[in-house]
Amino acid sequence: MKIEHPYLLFLGDVADQLSAKTAHGIADWRPDWCLGQLRMDGCKADLGLPDMTIEAAVAAGAKTLVIGVANRGGVISEHWIDVLETALVAGMDVAAGLHNRLAGVPRLATAATQHDRQLFDVRHPTRSLDVGNGRKRSGKRLLTVGTDCAVGKMYTSLAIEKEMRERGMNVDFRATGQTGILIAGDGISVDAVVADFISGAVEWLSPANEPNHWDVIEGQGSLFHASFAGVSLGLLHGAQPDAIVLCHEPTRDHMRGLPEYSLPDLGVCIEANLAAARLTNPAVTCVGVSVNTSRLDAAEARRLLLHIEDSLGLPAVDTFRDGAGPIVDRLS
Amino acid sequence: MKIEHPYLLFLGDVADQLSAKTAHGIADWRPDWCLGQLRMDGCKADLGLPDMTIEAAVAAGAKTLVIGVANRGGVISEHWIDVLETALVAGMDVAAGLHNRLAGVPRLATAATQHDRQLFDVRHPTRSLDVGNGRKRSGKRLLTVGTDCAVGKMYTSLAIEKEMRERGMNVDFRATGQTGILIAGDGISVDAVVADFISGAVEWLSPANEPNHWDVIEGQGSLFHASFAGVSLGLLHGAQPDAIVLCHEPTRDHMRGLPEYSLPDLGVCIEANLAAARLTNPAVTCVGVSVNTSRLDAAEARRLLLHIEDSLGLPAVDTFRDGAGPIVDRLS
Numbered sequence: 001m002k003i004e005h006p007y008l009l010f011l012g013d014v015a016d017q018l019s020a021k022t023a024h025g026i027a028d029w030r031p032d033w034c035l036g037q038l039r040m041d042g043c044k045a046d047l048g049l050p051d052m053t054i055e056a057a058v059a060a061g062a063k064t065l066v067i068g069v070a071n072r073g074g075v076i077s078e079h080w081i082d083v084l085e086t087a088l089v090a091g092m093d094v095a096a097g098l099h100n101r102l103a104g105v106p107r108l109a110t111a112a113t114q115h116d117r118q119l120f121d122v123r124h125p126t127r128s129l130d131v132g133n134g135r136k137r138s139g140k141r142l143l144t145v146g147t148d149c150a151v152g153k154m155y156t157s158l159a160i161e162k163e164m165r166e167r168g169m170n171v172d173f174r175a176t177g178q179t180g181i182l183i184a185g186d187g188i189s190v191d192a193v194v195a196d197f198i199s200g201a202v203e204w205l206s207p208a209n210e211p212n213h214w215d216v217i218e219g220q221g222s223l224f225h226a227s228f229a230g231v232s233l234g235l236l237h238g239a240q241p242d243a244i245v246l247c248h249e250p251t252r253d254h255m256r257g258l259p260e261y262s263l264p265d266l267g268v269c270i271e272a273n274l275a276a277a278r279l280t281n282p283a284v285t286c287v288g289v290s291v292n293t294s295r296l297d298a299a300e301a302r303r304l305l306l307h308i309e310d311s312l313g314l315p316a317v318d319t320f321r322d323g324a325g326p327i328v329d330r331l332s
Numbered sequence: 333m334k335i336e337h338p339y340l341l342f343l344g345d346v347a348d349q350l351s352a353k354t355a356h357g358i359a360d361w362r363p364d365w366c367l368g369q370l371r372m373d374g375c376k377a378d379l380g381l382p383d384m385t386i387e388a389a390v391a392a393g394a395k396t397l398v399i400g401v402a403n404r405g406g407v408i409s410e411h412w413i414d415v416l417e418t419a420l421v422a423g424m425d426v427a428a429g430l431h432n433r434l435a436g437v438p439r440l441a442t443a444a445t446q447h448d449r450q451l452f453d454v455r456h457p458t459r460s461l462d463v464g465n466g467r468k469r470s471g472k473r474l475l476t477v478g479t480d481c482a483v484g485k486m487y488t489s490l491a492i493e494k495e496m497r498e499r500g501m502n503v504d505f506r507a508t509g510q511t512g513i514l515i516a517g518d519g520i521s522v523d524a525v526v527a528d529f530i531s532g533a534v535e536w537l538s539p540a541n542e543p544n545h546w547d548v549i550e551g552q553g554s555l556f557h558a559s560f561a562g563v564s565l566g567l568l569h570g571a572q573p574d575a576i577v578l579c580h581e582p583t584r585d586h587m588r589g590l591p592e593y594s595l596p597d598l599g600v601c602i603e604a605n606l607a608a609a610r611l612t613n614p615a616v617t618c619v620g621v622s623v624n625t626s627r628l629d630a631a632e633a634r635r636l637l638l639h640i641e642d643s644l645g646l647p648a649v650d651t652f653r654d655g656a657g658p659i660v661d662r663l664s
Contacts, residue, residue: 134558134590195530196523198562223565226466226612230530230566237558258466261611272607279593280558 001127003095003120003185004063005033008052008087012080013040014069020045022097022179023068029158029183035062040083045069054083058090064120066182067096074099084108088117095120097178097189122181125193125201132199132238134280139209142331143241144219144290145273147263149228149256151249152320153219154180156290159319160245161216163328174205174217176235191220191231198234206239214331217241223272224264225255233276240281245288245327246270250304251295267312288315288327333459335427335452335517336395337365340384340419344412345372346401352377354429354511355400361490361515367394372415377401386415390422396452398514399428406431416440420449427452429510429521454513457525457533464531464570466612471541474663475573476551476622477605479595481560481588483581484652485551486512488622491651492577493548495660506537506549508567523552523563530566538571546663549573555604556596557587565608572613577620577659578602582636583627599644620647620659 007030009023027034027047036052039045047068052060065087071077076084076098084094084102088111094102102108102119112119142160144153157173157180164171173180175187193201206215217239221228246269255261264272270286277284289308293301301318308316315326339362341355359366359379368384371377379400384392397419403409408416408430416426416434420443426434434440434451444451474492476485489505489512496503505512507519525533538547549571553560578601587593596604602618609616621640625633633650640648647658 131589132559134593136592191526191528193527194523195525195527195563195566196560198527199559223608224611226569227464227531228528229569229608229611230562230564231527232562233555233565234527234562237561257463260468261466275604276555276561279556279561 001120001186003182004093005030005185006035006062007033007064007066008054008057008062008092009034009037009047009049009068010065010083011037011039011043011045011047012067012069012071012077013042014045014071017045019071020047020069022070022182023047025154025179026066026068026183035060038065038083054087054090054092058092062092064093064095067094067098068182070098076100076102076105081105081107085111088112088115091115091117093118093120095122095182097122097182099123122187123178123189123192125188127188127204129193129197129204130200131196132203134237137208137240138211139213139215140242141206141215141217141239142243142245143217143236143239144245144247145232145236146219146222146247147224147266147269148222148249148252149225151247152290152292153247156245156247156319156324157216157218158183160324160327163324164214164216164331167328169214170210170212171214171216174215176202176205176218176220180218190235191228195230198231199238202235202238219247223276224269226258226261236273236277237280241277241284242281243285243287243331244273244277245290246273246286247290249292266308270312286314287330288317290319290327291316292320293318294320333452333518335514336425337362337517338367338394339365339396339398340386340389340394340424341366341369341379341381341400342397342415343369343371343375343377343379344399344401344403344409345374346377346403349377351403352379352401354402354514355379357486357511358398358400358515367392370397370415386419386422386424390424394424396425396427399426399430402430408432408434408437413437413439417443420444420447423447423449425450425452427454427514429454429514431455454519455510455521455524457520459520459536461525461529461536462532463528464535466569469540469572470543471545471547472574473538473547473549473571474575474577475549475568475571476577476579477564477568478551478554478579479556479598479601480554480581480584481557483579484622484624485579488577488579488651488656489548489550490515492656492659495656496546496548496663499660502542502545504547506547508534508537508550508552512550522567523560527562530563531570534567534570551579555608556601558590558593568605568609569612573609573616574613575617575619575663576605576609577622578605578618579622581624598640602644618646619662620649622651622659623648624652625650626652
């Protein structure tokens with residue numbers, strides 16, 4: 001599919017900054033791809049990018065209008081449709097990671113056909129997939145895994161990719177969720193494929209490559225999350241990782257959405273991931289722990305990271321605050 | 333959905349007995365539900381049931397025509413459609429577990445609507461599911477797990493259900509694959525649900541029940557199968573089993589479809605399943621091993637079963653040949 005950039009980021013009329021989380025991710029990690037933002041009357045989010053009309057964006061070379069906001073329920077608001085249709089008529093594609101589909105809105109489907117434009121519903125895989133075959137692929141792979149959902153696996157993956165790229169390494173970020181796909185311009189939402197095809201989807205996403213090439217693959221869920229562990233295991237098997245990085249948020253009282261479940265011990269979680277990963281890559285190792293310390297003060301964060309390093313014998317870093325250097329030091 | 337019985341089993345015009353495997357399973361395990369078989373000219377399969385026309389079956393009280401055969405590619409043959417349409421017109425529902433859908437054949441969809449009949453495409457889940465919540469449910473659950481795919485998990489589950497029922501225990505078989513669903517009259521193909529909903533599908537399939545009630549849940553795949561382990565793990569977490577039974581086929585050279593992968597050691601496989609199952613039920617135990625010894629002679633089979641019993645300290649039986657007694661002895 002490959003979503004073409006540069007992008008114009010559509011913020012709609014959302015009520016707060018948090019609703020523009022997806023747009024923030026894109027602007028943070030792919031600033032060169034983002035020409036500007038389009039905000040409707042009443043919009044309370046602001047990325048600090050130039051405000052642009054569709055006409056101005058097209059004139060500046062924008063290829064795709066990306067819906068970078070989620071409103072309540074993840075649906076496409078009625079009053080957004082005029083703007084999206086205008087973008088299609090003006091020659092842009094439109095991309096979104098919402099629950100309901102752009103292609104399911106008749107006016108948009110018609111406008112896309114008439115003007116030979118594409119609609120990207122990145123939450124909904126449309127490719128025809130094969131089941132996984134487990135065959136060893138050339139090239140190297142790193143997968144981020146988690147103690148829980150929503151602990152920073154995508155951000156950690158992107159921070160590692162950035163550090164590797166800055167060191168001149170041969171690397172690609174491989175996206176497995178909707179925000180990641182909009183950041184990468186391609187990918188597959190592995191939690192939305194039919195269950196039989198989870199590992200096959202990841203084999204497609206991260207094909208054989210040059211021997212010194214790294215894919216940094218965005219993880220999903222956690223082997224210890226009672227709702228989603230199946231996705232995490234299929235992803236682990238399909239990724240065949242040479243290296244895993246454990247991502248963790250240290251202030252959670254319980255697993256996300258599951259008040260009766262506490263978080264796993266970090267060492268136990270690493271060992272369970274390695275044991276499962278060995279099925280498709282016996283040489284897998286853990287190269288570090290990425291801790292989101294944003295809710296801790298600087299002294300607490302430093303103490304926690306040192307404690308994890310001491311007890312596990314692995315680099316422990318906050319990739320948000322400090323980058324991924326010590327983790328990338330372990331990759332060759 | 334609940335597929336109504338009694339059934340008329342449709343064998344079409346398949347070229348051999350093996351193509352009627354699904355019909356055989358239904359006739360073996362639910363003989364009271366099967367009024368007869370319908371065979372077209374050239375059919376080489378025979379279940380030993382009375383041959384019946386649609387008219388005779390309806391007169392005898394048949395509620396559903398079940399397609400109990402798979403032809404090449406799992407599709408609905410063109411020349412079957414007349415017969416299926418006749419069944420709908422005559423007042424029967426039609427059920428199938430094929431890849432392409434009955435409901436996708438316009439003539440059948442129209443006839444079903446006009447005659448107020450149902451089409452059951454049991455391979456394709458249509459229910460709206462919730463994600464798993466991991467909450468403890470009352471009642472007891474047994475799940476069959478496997479060293480590999482297609483090692484007899486459905487047959488073992490049904491043999492255990494039969495033995496429990498004969499002992500007067502309070503038990504239901506819960507089906508997770510298409511043949512099982514046609515045998516049970518209900519269920520869900522867990523490998524065909526969207527990946528995020530694997531464990532949620534099993535929570536729906538096996539709801540809270542009376543404290544002394546057992547669900548015997550049909551397993552799928554294997555934690556050690558590189559293509560499908562995600563399905564197996566989600567199933568394990570959703571099932572919250574109190575007891576697991578490991579199913580094994582001892583003559584495989586490699587994992588089904590994966591020539592580069594050897595089968596896991598039985599003890600390692602049991603321990604991996606128990607470790608994963610403890611997430612949602614810390615009290616889980618393994619109550620036996622079910623070995624399909626059909627490719628061994630009687631002496632070899634006996635020797636193997638004794639060896640497994642000695643090395644694992646668990647009952648090892650061929651539930652096909654000898655029933656599930658020693659396993660059910662372990663359930664209370």
